[in-house]
Amino acid sequence: NAGVMQNPRHLVRRRGQEARLRCSPMKGHSHVYWYRQLPEEGLKFMVYLQKENIIDESGMPKERFSAEFPKEGPSILRIQQVVRGDSAAYFCASSRGTGSDTQYFGPGTRLTVL
């Protein structure tokens, strides 16, 4: 009974490089959410996706950030041309959708930008 899976768990990038974060939802879950937690800050919503659809991206920075959840494979959060301010923990959560809005979190990816 695997939970939400994220990889990599730790990612180090230099300024200007690209970061790709992956998330596989729990079995039976079709809704994926990405959150960011800056050091000593609360969790902030970024984007909500279902298979092949972005439902709500109101929390996503307008530039350099993108997300997808293809028909096959994990959801991916992509950050282009990373800057030091992107250093944070990025958490993915999933929910079943129908009949339940309870979200379960993955272990997170800790991104460090040098």
Place this chain on the structure above:
Amino acid sequence: QKEVEQNSGPLSVPEGAIASLNCTYSDRGSQSFFWYRQYSGKSPELIMFIYSNGDKEDGRFTAQLNKASQYVSLLIRDSQPSDSATYLCAVNSGYGGSQGNLIFGKGTKLSVKP
């Protein structure tokens, strides 16, 4: 702007005491409320969810919801040192059972002293 407010603490209680954590929310239309526990460096772990006014008990944990006062609380009975963590209050932004992202408070840091 929907907001969730928590006292950041730290809240310190002796082992065996009751810890009381409080949360208020701004959107009167909110319908789903969650408490997560987050240990330092780890991901949020769901403790309880509550949808209806009143109390909901699960083991040593009791969630209380008062929609008229827009107030949610979490009581931890017989507190243990292992309960020392940051407790996050979250409200689902969706309405009428629809899915939505979670809006988090900044969390209350609980310390249980042996």
